[in-house]
Amino acid sequence: MKLTSKGRYAVMALVDLARFDNINPVSLRDISLRQGISLDYLEQIFSKLKKNEIVKSIRGTQGGYVLNKNPNDIKLTNIFNAVDEKVKTVQCRKESKKGCNGKATKCITHNLWDELETHINTFFENKSLKDLLNNNKETRV
Amino acid sequence: MKLTSKGRYAVMALVDLARFDNINPVSLRDISLRQGISLDYLEQIFSKLKKNEIVKSIRGTQGGYVLNKNPNDIKLTNIFNAVDEKVKTVQCRKESKKGCNGKATKCITHNLWDELETHINTFFENKSLKDLLNNNKETRV
DNA sequence: CTAAACTTGACCATTTTAGTCAGGTATGTA
DNA sequence: TACATACCTGACTAAAATGGTCAAGTTTAG
Ligand code: FES
Ligand code: FES
Numbered sequence: 001m002k003l004t005s006k007g008r009y010a011v012m013a014l015v016d017l018a019r020f021d022n023i024n025p026v027s028l029r030d031i032s033l034r035q036g037i038s039l040d041y042l043e044q045i046f047s048k049l050k051k052n053e054i055v056k057s058i059r060g061t062q063g064g065y066v067l068n069k070n071p072n073d074i075k076l077t078n079i080f081n082a083v084d085e086k087v088k089t090v091q092c093r094k095e096s097k098k099g100c101n102g103k104a105t106k107c108i109t110h111n112l113w114d115e116l117e118t119h120i121n122t123f124f125e126n127k128s129l130k131d132l133l134n135n136n137k138e139t140r141v
Numbered sequence: 142m143k144l145t146s147k148g149r150y151a152v153m154a155l156v157d158l159a160r161f162d163n164i165n166p167v168s169l170r171d172i173s174l175r176q177g178i179s180l181d182y183l184e185q186i187f188s189k190l191k192k193n194e195i196v197k198s199i200r201g202t203q204g205g206y207v208l209n210k211n212p213n214d215i216k217l218t219n220i221f222n223a224v225d226e227k228v229k230t231v232q233c234r235k236e237s238k239k240g241c242n243g244k245a246t247k248c249i250t251h252n253l254w255d256e257l258e259t260h261i262n263t264f265f266e267n268k269s270l271k272d273l274l275n276n277n278k279e280t281r282v
Numbered sequence: 283c284t285a286a287a288c289t290t291g292a293c294c295a296t297t298t299t300a301g302t303c304a305g306g307t308a309t310g311t312a
Numbered sequence: 313t314a315c316a317t318a319c320c321t322g323a324c325t326a327a328a329a330t331g332g333t334c335a336a337g338t339t340t341a342g
Contacts, residue, residue: 001261002229003142003254005300012250027318035249036242041301047320060309061317088143101177108176109153112273113144119264120142123257132253146331168287182332188289201340202286 007085009037010045014079015132017055018071025064045083052082071129080124087120089113148226150178151186155220156273158196159212166205186224193223212270221265228261230254 013031020026028046032039046065049055054074055065067074080086090113091100099107154172161167169187173180187206190196195215196206208215221227231254232241240248 001142001144001148001226003257004298005232007142008232008250008254011253012248015249025318029318036244038301040303043320044301057319058309059307059317059319060311061315062310063308063318065319085142091146091149103177107153108156109149109273112152112268113149116144116261116264120257120261123260127253132250145329166287170287179332181334184289185332191288198288199340200286200288200338201342202284203341204287204339206288 004085006045006083007080009035009041010049010079010083010085011076011132013037013042013045014049014054014067014074014129017065018067018129018133021066024062025058025066027064030064048083049079052078054078054082067129071133074129076124076127077121087117087124089117089120142230145226147186147224148221150176150182151190151220151224151226152217152273154178154183154186155190155195155208155215155270158206159208159270159274162207165203166199166207168205171205189224190220193219195219195223208270212274215270217265217268218262228258228265230258230261 012035016031016035017026020030028039028042031037032042046055046057050057050065053068056068057063057065090110092098092106092110094114097104097106099105099110101107153176157172157176158167161171169180169183172178173183187196187198191198191206194209197209198204198206231251233239233247233251235255238245238247240246240251242248
């Protein structure tokens with residue numbers, strides 16, 4: 001089970017953005033340099049974030065991106081959904097009555113994986129961008 | 142973030158095994174048929190489970206595998222470790238002081254991913270094979 | 283002595299990931 | 313108006329991971 005770069009970068013970039021967007025729009029170039037993420041890749045990611053109304057774009061010189069919501073209202077769930085980083089632990093289609101092995105009933109571990117999926121998603125639902133900003137100021141060891 | 146088949150199959154197979162091993166050793170062929178998992182693939186998985194002393198093997202006709210511990214003492218953590226299904230959310234090497242971007246300090250989201258890793262691992266540490274057996278008898282809707 | 287079942291290791295097709303590349307288009311500033 | 317900056321879009325691809333298969337054994341109950 002691992003987290004992909006796309007999801008990791010999306011959150012990283014948004015935290016970076018949230019720190020600076022009070023004043024001016026933040027350019028992807030800046031984020032790219034500060035966070036060490038490929039500019040071209042960031043563009044793909046922000047295209048999706050924009051479609052999902054998490055950020056707004058401002059074109060032209062001095063342009064960049066700005067948050068489209070209050071940091072408190074942007075949960076990790078929203079970010080992950082936007083960039084298609086989905087948590088998938090069950091193998092079967094959930095809606096279907098059928099199991100992952102093609103049989104007529106759910107497999108013997110289905111409930112377990114479903115529980116795990118919920119467990120993980122709960123984490124994402126309870127974390128907002130705001131939390132991450134605070135968290136970082138705390139300078140925890 | 143998704144669970145791989147290897148981890149899913151390992152747990153599936155062990156639950157199946159745990160249900161039947163009171164009487165006789167259980168052959169991989171039986172598990173393969175009951176759970177719809179490729180026999181050759183199961184062999185790879187059980188080879189690892191054996192090395193990690195989770196199961197014992199009995200060779201020859203009427204042979205098969207048997208649990209090597211009490212179901213209550215086999216946590217999901219143990220199973221996942223055995224088959225190299227590791228939870229990896231941070232990108233960096235944890236021991237290192239360096240960040241994932243090659244910089245001298247940890248990245249701004251490092252703490253978050255670390256917390257997530259703990260969150261997921263906690264789930265695995267608190268589930269034993271025994272729990273899964275009980276869970277399945279409950280015939281939950 | 284033979285069939286069932288474990289054992290080992292090499293091999294491989296497909297899919298996913300993590301990007302790159304090559305073109306645009308819009309707009310603030312000089 | 314020129315032009316640099318920064319967003320925008322879609323195609324493409326190398327490398328890694330996944331999810332197996334295949335082949336050639338060895339062991340032992342009956
Ligand atoms: S995971 Fe849903 S039936 Fe197996
Ligand atoms: S994940 Fe550890 S430094 Fe970025």
